[in-house]
Amino acid sequence: MATRSCREKAQKLNEQHQLILSKLLREEDNKYCADCEAKGPRWASWNIGVFICIRCAGIHRNLGVHISRVKSVNLDQWTAEQIQCMQDMGNTKARLLYEANLPENFRRPQTDHEDRILETTAAITLLLNKGLFALCQALTMAFYVLFFFFLFLKITR
Numbered sequence: 001m002a003t004r005s006c007r008e009k010a011q012k013l014n015e016q017h018q019l020i021l022s023k024l025l026r027e028e029d030n031k032y033c034a035d036c037e038a039k040g041p042r043w044a045s046w047n048i049g050v051f052i053c054i055r056c057a058g059i060h061r062n063l064g065v066h067i068s069r070v071k072s073v074n075l076d077q078w079t080a081e082q083i084q085c086m087q088d089m090g091n092t093k094a095r096l097l098y099e100a101n102l103p104e105n106f107r108r109p110q111t112d113h114e115d116r117i118l119e120t121t122a123a124i125t126l127l128l129n130k131g132l133f134a135l136c137q138a139l140t141m142a143f144y145v146l147f148f149f150f151l152f153l154k155i156t157r
């Protein structure tokens, strides 16, 4: 009973967090990647407090967790603290803060259609991985069933 109510509680909290995140994403400046302005970011750096695209999420991840902590908006579980960081900051505020002293010749990284390809490739890879795992499981099961079947035949004969 206790574990079930715990699970329900966690699920409810997760739903609440998802609701807050989707509300934040509807704000004008969060509709675009904080770094490259790609439309519809689905990732975030919660310690910096920005919403970013999948490509920039990869770059952030490569910087290391001591600089940027990347999370998927809807694939990851969020803690209350992480949600708070996103609420406190957001793309507009973060830009004012972190990009206050950019040199004049700074050029924002440009997005292109590769984002979409990346997004699709990531989804396909995930599906393939899941499919392969299921297939392996099925094959292992089949192997065991056959093995014990033949063993059984040998014993009964």
Ligand SMILES: [Zn+2]
Binding pocket: 033, 034, 035, 036, 037, 038, 052, 053, 054, 055, 056, 057, 111
């Ligand atoms: Zn981006």
